[in-house]
Amino acid sequence: MDFRLTEDQKALRAGVRELLARRFDRDALRAAVDAGGTLDRALWRELGAAGFFALRLPEEAGGVGLGLPEAVLLFEEAGRALLPGPLIATHLAAGEVPGAAEGEVVVTARDGALVEWLDAADVVLGETGEAVPVRSVDPLTPLHRVPSAAGTAVSVAPRAGAAALLSAAEQLGSASATTDMAVAYAKDRIQFGQAIGGFQAVKHLCAGMLVRTELARAAVYAAAVTADPVEIAGAKLLADEAAVRGARDCLQVHGGMGFTWEADVHLHLKRAWVRAERWMPAAAAEEAVAAAL
C-alpha cells in the first residue's frame, strides 16, 4: 500500500495545472465573468486536444487509457482554476457522443431538476422540453430548470457515481484554492501593526479549512481508487462541505474585500453552491452512506 500519488500522476497534475495557468489564468477567468457565461469553444477544443475528455477512453478507441484516479486529479485542477462549462457531462459522453472526446461537441446533461449550459450545448442528455432559464447564482454556470413532472430525471444514471466523484474532485480543487487564497491574504494583510495571520481567530479559520480539505482529499482519492458507491457518496458529502465552508471562511478572512465583486472568493463560493446542489446533494449522499451502516 502506497496511497501517495505516483510519479506519473504527479506529472499529469503538473501538466494540467500548467495548461490551465497558461490558457485560463485570472485574466481569462474575469473576462469569462464579464462575457456573462458564454462558452469559449477554442478553449474547449484545446481541452479536447489535451485529452481532457478522452482521458478514460481506451487507447484503441483514440483515448488516453487512464482511470478514475487520473480523472479525479484532472477535475481537481479544473475546480482549482474555476474552469467553466459542462465538463463532467462532456467527459462522461466521450466515446458515446461523436465529437465529445475531441472537444468538438459540447455535451450537457440534466441532473434532477437542473441542467447547466443548455444554450451553449450541442447535445443534451435527458429530457429538457419545458426547461426555463434561471438567473443563476453563479455567473459562470448558466442554469435552466426543468418542471418536475417532465420526463427522465437523471439521464446519466449508469454513470451517476462517476459524475458525483468528478464533481467532488472539482470541489476539492476549489477548497484547496480558497485555503491557499485565505492563507496568502492572511500573510499579506496588515492590521493593528501585524499580519492578520498572526491572530489566533484568523489562524484557526485557516486551520479548519485545511483540515476539511485534507479529509476530503483522502476521501475523494480513495473513492477514485475503489470506485465504491458508498465511498463516493461520502467523498461528495465531505468535498461539498470543504468547498462551501472553505469559500465562506475564505470570504471571512478577506473581511470587507471578500464582500466585493472584484475579489474571486465569491466565484468559488457560488460555484461550490451549484456543485453541492448537483450530482448527489447532501441529503442523498447522507442517506446512501447511512443505508450501508
Next chain:
Amino acid sequence: MDLTYTAEEEEFRARLRDWLGTVLPKLPPRPDPLDWPGRRAYDTGWQRLLYDAGYADVHWDASPTQRLIFLEETERAGAPYVGANFVGLLHAGPTIAAEGTEEQRARWLPGVLSGDEVWCQGFSEPDAGSDLASLRTRAVRDGDAYVVTGSKIWTSHAEVADWCELLVRTDPDAPKHRGISWLAMPMTSPGITVRPLRTLAGSTEFAEMFLDEVRVPVGNRVGAENDGWRVTMVTLSFERGTAFVGEVVACRRTLGELARAARENGSWDDPVIRRRLGRLAAEFAALWRLTQWNVSEAQASGGVPGVGGSVFKLQYSHARQELYDMAAEVLGPDALDLGQEWNVDRLSSLSYTIAAGTSQIQRNIVAERILGLPKGR
C-alpha cells in the same frame, strides 16, 4: 494511489487474525475502570501474551503498514486496548527507540514490550499545561545524578507505574524551549509523592506528582542535556500521529452498533438522526483513508509521523465526541445509565479534545507549521 496490501502484509494479517481468534475467547473480562491495580495486571498480562506470540514490537519496530494492520485487526476483533501500557508502548518506547543510546534501548525496551514495566507521563505541570515548554520542575546536576524538585499534574498512570518519562528544566537561564531535558525516572525513587486525581468519568487514570530532591542518574537522560524539547516533539508526533489510529476502527464498529440500536428502537425512522449517522460514517471512513495517507507519507520519510498527525487528531477528537452525542440521542433515557458502556465512553471521550495538545493548540500547529502563518496571539 495504491490501497492494496502486499501478499506478505495480507499473510501477516491472516496469521494475526487466526491468533486473535484462539486467544481472545480465553481472556477473562477486563476489570472495572475504577480498579487501577486490577487493570494494570490485566493490561500487562495481555501485553505478555502479545510479546510471547511475537507481536509486541509492532508498535514501533515493524513497518508503519504492519502497525496499521495490527491496530485494525486488534480493534476489529475487540482485543484489549493498550490501557496501562499506553505511555510505554506509544510514547516512551518509540522515543527511546528513536533517540536513545544502544544501552538505553537494551535497558528499557524489553520491559516495555513484555509489559513487565509500566510507564507514566510526567509532562504537564500546574502552570504549564498547553504551554508545555514553560515547565518549572528543575533538575540540578550533582555528580552523576540530577536532583529533581517540582511537581507534575495529569501524570497518566502514575499510580501503577514503574518508570516516568519526565521533562525537567536543566538550564533555567536558557530560552524556555532550550533548557529542557528528557529523563527516565524510576517511580521507586525516594522523594516522589503520588496523589491520584479523579476524572469526571470517576476513574483515577492520572495523578498529581510531587518531586522533592529526587535523584535520577545522569545516564537516564535520553538525548543531549537541554535538547529535551526536540526529543519531546518526537514523542508528541507519535502521540498525535499513530497512537489514536486503532480507535478509528473502534469508532466505526461503535457506529455500526449504534445504527443497529437505532433500527431496533425506531429512531432510525427519523431522517434527521439517520442522515447525521450517515454523515458521521462518511467522516470516520475518510479518517481511515487519511490514516492510510499519513502512513504512506511516514513510510516514505523514515517512520516518524509528521505534522499531518495534527490534522488527523483535530478531526478525530471532534468526530469521536459527536459519535457519543449521537449515541445519547439515539438511546434517549438510556443515555443516563452508566451501566451501559457507551455512556462511560461518552464521558471518557471528553478528554480527547484536550489531551495530547488541545484542539486550539493543534489549530495553531496546523496554521503555523503547515500553512506557514506567522507566530503570534
